[in-house]
Each structure stands twice: as structure tokens, then as C-alpha cells.
Amino acid sequence: MDRPLRLIPTDPLDRLARTIEALLVVSSTPLPVEDxxxxxxxxPERVEEALRLVxxxxxxxxxxxxxxxxAGGWAFRAGREEAEACARLFERPAQRNLSQAALETLAxxxxxxxxxRPDIARIRGVAADSAVANLLDRGxxxxxxxxxxxxxxxxxRTTPLFERVFGLExxxxxxxxxxxxxxxAEIRDRLHTVAERRSA
Amino acid sequence: MDRPLRLIPTDPLDRLARTIEALLVVSSTPLPVEDxxxxxxxxPERVEEALRLVxxxxxxxxxxxxxxxxAGGWAFRAGREEAEACARLFERPAQRNLSQAALETLAxxxxxxxxxRPDIARIRGVAADSAVANLLDRGxxxxxxxxxxxxxxxxxRTTPLFERVFGLExxxxxxxxxxxxxxxAEIRDRLHTVAERRSA
Amino acid sequence: MIVRELELDLDAFEGPFDLLLAxxxxxxxxxxxxxxxxxxxxxxxxxxxxxxxxxEACGEFLVLIAALLELKARALFPEEEAELAELDPxxxxxxxxxxxxxxxxxxxxxxxxxxxxxSEGDRYFRLGPSPLAPKFEIPLAPRDPAxxxxxxxxxxxxxxxxxxxxxxxxxxxxxxxxxxxRALLRRRSxxxxxxxxxxxxxxxxxxxxxAMLELRRAGELAIDQAAPFAPIRVSRLAxxxxxxxxxxxxxxxxxx
Numbered sequence: 260m261d262r263p264l265r266l267i268p269t270d271p272l273d274r275l276a277r278t279i280e281a282l283l284v285v286s287s288t289p290l291p292v293e294d295x296x297x298x299x300x301x302x303p304e305r306v307e308e309a310l311r312l313v314x315x316x317x318x319x320x321x322x323x324x325x326x327x328x329x330a331g332g333w334a335f336r337a338g339r340e341e342a343e344a345c346a347r348l349f350e351r352p353a354q355r356n357l358s359q360a361a362l363e364t365l366a367x368x369x370x371x372x373x374x375x376r377p378d379i380a381r382i383r384g385v386a387a388d389s390a391v392a393n394l395l396d397r398g399x400x401x402x403x404x405x406x407x408x409x410x411x412x413x414x415x416r417t418t419p420l421f422e423r424v425f426g427l428e429x430x431x432x433x434x435x436x437x438x439x440x441x442x443x444a445e446i447r448d449r450l451h452t453v454a455e456r457r458s459a
Numbered sequence: 460m461d462r463p464l465r466l467i468p469t470d471p472l473d474r475l476a477r478t479i480e481a482l483l484v485v486s487s488t489p490l491p492v493e494d495x496x497x498x499x500x501x502x503p504e505r506v507e508e509a510l511r512l513v514x515x516x517x518x519x520x521x522x523x524x525x526x527x528x529x530a531g532g533w534a535f536r537a538g539r540e541e542a543e544a545c546a547r548l549f550e551r552p553a554q555r556n557l558s559q560a561a562l563e564t565l566a567x568x569x570x571x572x573x574x575x576r577p578d579i580a581r582i583r584g585v586a587a588d589s590a591v592a593n594l595l596d597r598g599x600x601x602x603x604x605x606x607x608x609x610x611x612x613x614x615x616r617t618t619p620l621f622e623r624v625f626g627l628e629x630x631x632x633x634x635x636x637x638x639x640x641x642x643x644a645e646i647r648d649r650l651h652t653v654a655e656r657r658s659a
Numbered sequence: 660m661i662v663r664e665l666e667l668d669l670d671a672f673e674g675p676f677d678l679l680l681a682x683x684x685x686x687x688x689x690x691x692x693x694x695x696x697x698x699x700x701x702x703x704x705x706x707x708x709x710x711x712x713x714x715e716a717c718g719e720f721l722v723l724i725a726a727l728l729e730l731k732a733r734a735l736f737p738e739e740e741a742e743l744a745e746l747d748p749x750x751x752x753x754x755x756x757x758x759x760x761x762x763x764x765x766x767x768x769x770x771x772x773x774x775x776x777x778s779e780g781d782r783y784f785r786l787g788p789s790p791l792a793p794k795f796e797i798p799l800a801p802r803d804p805a806x807x808x809x810x811x812x813x814x815x816x817x818x819x820x821x822x823x824x825x826x827x828x829x830x831x832x833x834x835x836x837x838x839x840x841r842a843l844l845r846r847r848s849x850x851x852x853x854x855x856x857x858x859x860x861x862x863x864x865x866x867x868x869x870a871m872l873e874l875r876r877a878g879e880l881a882i883d884q885a886a887p888f889a890p891i892r893v894s895r896l897a898x899x900x901x902x903x904x905x906x907x908x909x910x911x912x913x914x915x
Contacts, residue, residue: 277522277523277538280523282544285537286548286789287789298544298545298548299544322480323481323482324484327782336484336485337784338477339781341783342780342782342783344481344498345498348490348497363765363766365772366772367765367768370765392586402558402585404559411813413585424779426778484784485785486790487790488787529791531790536789536791563811566806566807567811567814625802632804633804633808634805634808635808636808640815646811646815654814
């Protein structure tokens with residue numbers, strides 16, 4: 260490395276923290292620790308340590324810029340207190356007016372992982388074409404290859420933008436939906452009873 | 460304004476500086492003072508004053524993020540010292556990958572000759588807008604006049620860069636697709652037939 | 660307790676159960692919009708309010724809700740009609756329960772997402788590139804032209820044969836059974852429903868069942884069941900002044 264000699268004393272960790280700040284401000288997507296480490300040419304453990312410094316510097320109520328862990332990586336965003344000012348200047352095309360159909364479709368894609376329009380239609384009981392097109396437009400879902408079994412239908416997955424918009428560190432942060440389990444068992448039991456009766 | 464009571468002492472100018480930081484970190488274009496003032500709901504003179512605070516906080520060698528005044532207004536950039544790390548970040552392999560949508564679009568344009576977006580969408584069964592934009596961006600396809608029918612949509616062809624990347628002297632060196640069709644017209648017909656069946 | 664008078668307060672419908680049935684049969688209300696589990700819940704709540712278990716009501720309710728579920732199942736996956744018809748009833752019930760649970764989950768998840776959107780609405784972040792980010796010419800790694808041939812082959816791949824067997828599978832018109840049961844009740848004062856439909860296909864049985872419910876709604880017959888799961892006995896009801904709904908004969912249950 261041929262950095263010029265500088266007279267400013269630099270704690271190496273502080274130096275790494277500055278590099279991380281720079282990487283985060285130029286990146287368009289949240290950066291995982293490994294990516295930060297590769298770009299900073301340093302060890303992931305040291306990056307984690309430096310991230311704590313950055314997090315301390317860019318904390319809610321301390322700075323207008325806040326460091327957050329979201330969508331599997333680290334990213335800057337505006338502090339919550341500045342939402343009002345941001346709302347005056349910026350549009351939020353991704354989350355404005357999401358219809359019930361779009362939200363259900365999003366939920367299916369998020370929970371089931373890559374799935375095709377026929378998969379979604381089967382669960383919702385209605386065609387999902389316009390909801391899918393709408394979510395693609397907003398960048399909340401993206402193509403994820405083709406289903407090689409079911410006639411090559413295109414499959415969709417949620418995007419990092421989806422996780423970002425909904426403030427999720429990862430998809431595993433989606434709540435488990437166990438509470439409907441009881442209902443499900445009940446429905447199943449009743450159906451079984453009727454089924455047995457009818458086949459008898 | 461009904462902000463909750465906070466215990467952190469806030470100099471009003473410091474408060475404004477935080478708002479400006481937030482606006483700058485969210486914006487993807489430089490922001491002129493008037494825009495900042497309108498969003499922060501404050502006077503331009505005060506915004507100029509607060510910008511000096513921000514500039515002081517985000518200065519070269521002090522922070523990895525640097526406030527810069529350019530033609531269009533104010534914006535954050537990475538510190539000069541971090542140029543190397545930023546270069547490594549943008550060279551990440553992930554940025555180089557072609558998505559399934561991009562690869563399909565490229566294959567269609569390469570094998571069938573100049574195609575418009577509607578042509579591509581018809582064969583793929585979904586819109587190809589973002590894939591086309593991406594391929595144009597990377598210089599793998601270029602505009603090739605307008606369609607004589609179909610409302611004069613712009614058509615696209617592959618570029619010399621495309622041939623270089625795929626190691627082809629010319630398009631005639633593309634692997635043969637006899638199992639799909641003997642020539643471009645036959646392949647096109649076949650793709651249309653299958654696409655119609657798939658969407659049925 | 661009279662099941663038909665069970666008051667429902669659903670998203671898609673508010674009123675007594677028998678009105679809901681009538682609207683569904685007349686196709687004035689889409690079953691897709693009706694939360695059947697909520698009907699079950701309402702019934703169970705009512706049941707819990709009573710000190711004694713009302714076996715008759717339970718039996719009647721089960722039969723009604725099963726019929727609705729079957730209809731809803733057909734609406735939920737019409738393209739798989741043939742496939743579903745081939746399943747034995749237990750498999751069909753299992754499959755149906757699975758689908759309903761999945762949809763239920765999707766709806767719950769959608770509610771959660773909506774709430775999350777509201778609570779995370781004050782997080783603003785940059786959507787585009789950084790304004791002053793350095794522009795790098797990203798060299799593309801060499802690629803194999805065989806990749807292009809392969810994606811095109813996949814695009815040209817014949818989709819699996821769509822089974823056309825369901826084209827022959829029409830939902831028999833309910834009116835057919837309205838006529839049949841009326842004729843039957845002119846000859847006999849009562850008959851056993853199961854015996855009467857034993858020879859029919861499952862789809863015909865479903866239509867027959869709907870016809871029976873409709874005739875009872877119109878007051879033309881009475882349904883009697885000694886105990887839950889006991890045979891359903893259908894008997895003629897003497898009607899002083901039979902007023903027939905003109906639309907009755909014209910109804911057919913939609914065949915998908």
C-alpha cells in the first residue's frame with residue numbers, strides 16, 4: 260500500500276471505522292460484514308469491532324444519520340426524528356398504497372420463498388398477475404429463475420428492498436404464524452370427520 | 460410540533476444540522492440550499508449556517524464521509540483516502556453477474572436478431588424493462604432503429620462488447636439450436652408457440 | 660339452537676347463516692370472500708354459550724359447512740378440479756385443509772406486514788445510487804455462449820401437458836336435483852338422502868345436497884337427522900301455498 264505519510268495520529272480501529280463510513284455512504288444496498296471486510300481489506304472481526312464505533316457515532320437522537328442492521332447487512336438511513344423533513348422532499352414509491360392483494364402476494368412470496376404466479380394463484384384463489392406486476396414495479400419482489408418442473412413459469416422472491424422497507428434484518432425475522440395452527444388443526448379434524456362419514 | 464421531550468440538550472442550530480445530515484444521506488442527487496430549507500422548514504440563511512456545522516463534522520481526514528458542494532448543491536461523498544476501498548467494493552463479483560432475466564433477454568436478442576421490448580416480453584411471458592435497461596447500461600445491447608410494425612417500438616441488437624464477452628467472432632458462431640429450430644424464424648415461431656401455451 | 664339463524668359478522672357478510680347460504684347458491688356472494696373458519700368460530704362460540712351439547716345443531720352445522728368448504732375448494736383451485744375429484748374424500752379433505760391453512764396464513768402475514776409498514780414508516784433511506792459515488796467501469800467476466808443456448812432451450816421447452824379431463828367434468832346443475840327431489844316427494848312422503856345419492860359421483864352428490872338445502876329453505880321439505888352422522892331423512896312438507904322462487908329452476912352452480 261502506498262498511502263502518503265500523514266501527521267494525524269490514527270488509531271487503526273478508528274481508521275477502519277472511517278473506511279466503513281465511506282463504504283456505507285457510497286453503497287446503494289446494505290453491506291454484509293464480509294463485503295465490508297473484503298472492500299476494506301481487513302478481518303471481519305475487526306470490521307465488527309469498528310462497526311460498533313460507527314454505530315456509536317451514528318445513533319438515533321445523536322446524529323441525523325443512523326446506522327442500522329437491515330436486510331442482512333449494514334446501512335445508513337435518516338434518523339426517525341427527521342421523518343417529517345424527509346417526507347417533504349422524498350417520495351416513497353415502494354410502500355405507498357400497497358393493496359390487500361399486493362400484501363397477501365408479498366406475504367406468500369416472503370413465507371414460501373421462490374414461487375411462481377400459479378403457486379400464488381393457487382393459494383389466494385384468484386389470479387395474481389396484477390399484484391405480481393405491481394410488486395415487481397415497486398422492486399419489492401424480483402425474478403428468481405424459472406420453475407423447471409411446472410412448465411418453466413418464472414418464480415419470484417422478495418428483494419433486499421423488501422426487507423429494508425419493512426425494517427427486517429432478514430426474512431427469518433418474519434413472525435411465525437403458529438397462532439393460526441390451532442384453527443388449522445380444528446378445520447382439519449372437522450373435515451376428516453366429514454370425509455370419513457362420506458366415504459363410509 | 461409534538462416531539463417527545465428529550466433529555467439531550469439541543470442547540471437549535473445543531474438540531475437543524477442533524478436534519479440536513481438526514482436529508483443528504485437519503486438523497487440520490489445533490490441538494491441545493493433552497494430544497495434543504497424547504498424540507499427542514501427553516502430559513503435558507505440558517506441552513507447555510509447549519510451546513511457549516513455539517514461540513515466541519517464531515518471533513519476530509521476527520522470522517523470517512525465528506526460534505527461537498529458541487530454544481531447541483533450539497534452532497535456527501537467518500538473521503539479521498541477511501542478511494543481504494545470504494546473501488547474494491549464496486550468490483551465485487553455480485554455486481555458483474557447477469558440475472559436470469561438479463562441472460563434470457565440477451566439470448567433472445569442474439570438468436571432472433573433485433574427485437575423490441577414487446578417482442579421480448581411476449582417470449583419471456585413477463586415484462587423485460589429492467590433487464591433491457593440493465594443490458595443497455597452494461598453496453599451488451601444497443602438500440603437498432605424502430606420496429607416497422609408494432610407502433611414503432613425501439614428495437615435492440617447485441618453489441619461488439621457482447622461478442623467479446625461471450626468469446627464470439629460474430630453472431631454466426633452462436634451454438635446451433637437445431638433442436639429448437641433451423642433458423643431464427645423457426646426458433647421465433649417455436650418460442651411464441653410455447654409462450655402462448657405457458658400463459659394459457 | 661337453529662343453525663340457519665346463526666348470526667354471522669364476517670368481513671364479507673353480515674346476517675344469518677341461511678341468508679349467506681342462499682346468497683352463495685345464487686352466486687350473489689363469492690365464497691372466496693367468505694371466511695369459513697370465522698363461521699366455525701361463531702358456531703363454536705354459540706355452542707359454548709349453551710349448557711347442553713346440541714347434537715342436532717352440531718350435525719346440521721357440520722353438513723352445511725362441509726358443503727360450503729367443498730364449493731370453496733372448487734373455487735380455490737378450479738384448474739385442479741379433475742385432480743381433486745380423483746382424490747378420495749379423506750385426501751381431498753386433507754388437501755383442502757392444507758390450502759385453507761396456507762391462505763389463512765398468507766392473510767395473517769399480510770396483516771402483520773401492514774402493521775409493520777405503519778410502524779417502520781418513519782425510516783427513510785436512499786433508494787438510488789449515492790450522488791457522488793465514483794463511477795467504475797466494471798469489466799465483465801468472459802461467459803460461455805452455451806449459456807445463451809441453454810436459456811433459450813429452457814424457454815422453448817414444452818410446458819407439461821395440461822390435463823383436459825376436467826373439461827368433461829361439469830358441475831351438474833342443481834335444478835336437475837330440485838326437479839328430481841320434487842318428483843320423488845310427490846311419490847313418497849320421505850326418503851333417505853344417502854341411499855338416494857349413493858350411486859352418484861361426488862360432484863353430483865354435492866349438487867344434490869345443495870338442492871336439498873334449497874328445497875328446505877323454500878319450505879318444500881324437512882330434513883331430519885336422529886343424531887350427528889346418522890342418515891339424513893328427507894320428508895315432504897305439506898305446504899298450503901307453495902310459492903316458488905322463479906329463479907330456482909334457472910340456477911346452476913358455476914362450473915369452472
